[in-house]
Amino acid sequence: MVNLTHKQQFIAYFLASNVLVIFAVWPVLESSPNIFSAAVQLSEGIPLVLLANWAVAMAIVIGKLLQQLMFGELRLLEIEHIYERSKFEVINSLIALTMFNTYWLLIPGILTLVLLFVKVFHWLLNDRFEMIFQRATTPRDILMTRNTISLLILLYADFTMVYSCAEYTFGNTPDVYFAFGFEFTLLFIKLLSLTMNICLNTWEVHYLNTHPDEEVMESKELYLKIVKLVETICSLAIYHFLVFTFIGPNRIPIYLAKDTIFTAISLVKQVKEMMIHLKTAKELDSKLLDATEDELNEDNNLCIICRDDMTTVGVTKGERLYPKKLPCNHIIHLGCLKGWLEISQVCPLCRGPVFVDPPVTADNQQQQQQEPVPQPGQQQEQQAHHEPERPQPEQRETPPMETGVPGPPNINILDRLPHGGHFFHGQTETPTPTQTQSHGLPIVHNEANTVEIPINGLNPPGWTLFNVRPETYGYRVLLNPTQEVQMKKILEIPRDVFEQIDVGEGSSTLRQRSRGKQAESDETSDYLD
Structure with missing residues (x-):
């Protein structure tokens, strides 16, 4: 079988259509006394089908010529x-x-x-x-x-x-x-x-x-x-x-039906997009903070969308190149942010929401930067301020290894806890000395119930650190000096994986407890990420 291209197939179809029309029309024209009677005979039966097919073929040829011309x-x-x-x-x-x-x-x-x-x-x-x-x-x-x-x-x-x-x-x-x-x-x-x-x-x-x-x-x-x-x-x-x-x-x-339904759906979608566009244009200045030059110098001043350097020097507020600070602390050009918001309403880097409530206005921007963000349980702490403070375990750190590179700044983990240094049962035992990892970053170990993170670690956006006490079937979390909540265990880590985790000396008791449970019922360590 001969394989023909589309062009060759159409040429064959066009020639066949012309030949069939000639054989159908010529006998009628010869046998008819006038044009009117011939038209009546050609308007019905097989001649009508052949003429319609020939008209379609001619329309395609004319269309192809006009397409080449236009x-x-x-x-x-x-x-x-x-x-x-x-x-x-x-x-x-x-x-x-x-x-x-x-x-x-x-x-x-x-x-x-x-x-x-x-x-x-x-x-x-x-x-x-x-x-x-x-x-x-x-x-x-x-x-x-x-x-x-x-x-x-x-x-x-x-x-x-x-x-x-x-x-x-x-x-x-x-x-x-x-x-x-x-x-x-x-x-x-x-x-x-x-x-x-x-x-x-x-x-x-x-x-x-x-x-x-x-x-x-x-x-x-x-x-x-x-x-x-x-x-x-x-x-x-x-x-x-x-x-x-x-x-x-x-x-x-x-x-x-199809065009009507699809057009109605498109109209609803376009109206929603228009409302989001107008709302976004109003909220860009009212709900987002203006980035300062100090923040640009401290953080990476490279816009994550256009990959250009950002600065506030010589840039008027409201222009496309003016840097805006998102709630997740990422900084983007105002113009780049407008273009991105037409696609998505989340941060292009961390996928956090761009607009969060309550709104931040330009009047209280400076006050918000100076005052700490209120945390859960703050009112209870103010009401219970007359209660005596429990003794805080003294924190000791050993200097990092000499690597020739300046070490990270010292950060007290207790400052990150919204409830302060109140621990379960009022532990007063001597804290475990700080160990130094092989890469030179010391880890602070206060007690077995404290959170262990590198001293230069950063909390993920929207996360808060709390004191946690492991129990038989879950954990007990201290929200503030007067409130506690109970959490059930939802994740268990196998022992072979847990053995590879460097949790330090401060959690040796927790590791021994995990080994005992593994031997009895193949359970694993209570480990909270």
């Missing part, structure tokens, strides 16, 4: 889009033909063919301008192309078809011209939306050329959302109008 060679992506979209459109058009109350399908068939023909060119024009928007560096790259001429041609064709269908609506087949008139109206609205998109992108390219310090025009996204929202509202209104017009006891416009 767009040139097509990209692989554009060809795939045509195949993907045309399958549904052809089926939808055949279903639409069954809706009209007429036995003469010549006019609906011709209008259906023209509608499919025009839709393909609309798809190509949209794909071609999307490619141009990504590559254009000057307004000339967008406007001075043959795609602009194609846009004008399609605008004129859509308007002409809408006007013609509206004029013939009052004829013999009003429902046919009425339905196709609104179909061409939808195409005309989408083409107007594309025109506005072209204008906005041209304006952005000109703006970026005149403002070399800027990377994007912020207002363009809002205008694009408004244009898309107006287009969706108009399309949904036309679909609902067609549904309520054609629905009846003897017919149901099934071919409009």
